[in-house]
Amino acid sequence: MPELDWNKAVFDGNYDWRQGGEEWSAPWGGSEAQWFGSLYPRLHRLLPAGRILEIAPGFGRWTKFLIPACADYLGVDLAAACVNACRTRFARASHARFVQNDGFSLDAVPDGSIDFVFSFDSLVHAEIDVFRTYIPQLLRKLAPSGMAFLHHSNLKGFDNPESAPHHERARSVSGREVGNLIAQSGGQVVIQEWITWDGVGPIDCLTTFGRAGVNGDKKAVQLVNVKFMDEAAAIRDFQRPYCDIK
Numbered sequence: 543m544p545e546l547d548w549n550k551a552v553f554d555g556n557y558d559w560r561q562g563g564e565e566w567s568a569p570w571g572g573s574e575a576q577w578f579g580s581l582y583p584r585l586h587r588l589l590p591a592g593r594i595l596e597i598a599p600g601f602g603r604w605t606k607f608l609i610p611a612c613a614d615y616l617g618v619d620l621a622a623a624c625v626n627a628c629r630t631r632f633a634r635a636s637h638a639r640f641v642q643n644d645g646f647s648l649d650a651v652p653d654g655s656i657d658f659v660f661s662f663d664s665l666v667h668a669e670i671d672v673f674r675t676y677i678p679q680l681l682r683k684l685a686p687s688g689m690a691f692l693h694h695s696n697l698k699g700f701d702n703p704e705s706a707p708h709h710e711r712a713r714s715v716s717g718r719e720v721g722n723l724i725a726q727s728g729g730q731v732v733i734q735e736w737i738t739w740d741g742v743g744p745i746d747c748l749t750t751f752g753r754a755g756v757n758g759d760k761k762a763v764q765l766v767n768v769k770f771m772d773e774a775a776a777i778r779d780f781q782r783p784y785c786d787i788k
């Protein structure tokens with residue numbers, strides 16, 4: 543059960559960060575191929591953005607793509623090790639700031655200021671208590687036309703969570719529940735994509751949302767993508783070689 547203490551103990555403690563998280567991009571052939579082949583195609587309508595908030599940047603695997611795509615960047619992570627690593631790594635980016643939080647509070651972020659919120663491969667380990675605090679805050683932090691993209695667990699919504707190898711996914715979170723929390727907090731879901739992870743079924747979900755009215759009166763799009771890891775393999779085999787072009 544990855545509670546906040548588990549996240550802190552692992553990512554601010556015993557995790558071997560020598561590869562900076564690049565090891566998690568292996569199925570896509572690296573973070574560059576994963577960003578341009580998998581993440582950017584889902585985000586290209588939202589980038590570049592004026593002000594970006596990244597929740598849980600870790601050692602900056604996605605931060606290196608987000609910083610050049612905005613005028614102002616803020617990264618919030620509960621691990622001092624990660625905040626310090628990012629401060630060092632991105633020291634030359636004068637429009638980027640990193641702050642440590644307690645895993646719940648976004649007090650460091652001014653209300654109504656954020657055009658794009660991004661979090662990938664981090665909040666899959668966050669239980670529902672984190673979403674109950676983050677989602678209402680995020681809706682306050684977003685600018686009226688701002689949008690958030692969160693990657694989170696769907697283990698609670700997965701057919702057979704007990705038998706699944708669950709990759710430390712949070713057991714108390716489902717895509718449906720995160721969608722309900724957004725609606726109850728005065729937000730609007732734009733797209734939810736349930737995705738497979740590493741050969742397991744759809745244990746994760748990508749939720750894109752904003753304030754009420756951000757997408758007019760359009761109904762939320764719901765996608766169940768059981769080919770997410772097939773997509774990763776295709777990116778690794780047919781896009782990654784292009785990352786070697788000088």
Ligand SMILES: C[S@@+](CC[C@H](N)C(=O)[O-])C[C@H]1O[C@@H](n2cnc3c(N)ncnc32)[C@H](O)[C@@H]1O
Pocket residue numbers: 549553554562563597598599600601602603604618619620621624643644645646661662663664665667668672
């Ligand atoms: C698996 S690492 C991923 C880091 C980065 N997103 C990446 O993909 O390389 C998880 C990160 O989430 C952070 N984290 C976990 N729960 C958090 C929370 N509730 N608020 C802020 N950071 C959190 C950890 O400190 C760690 O940096």
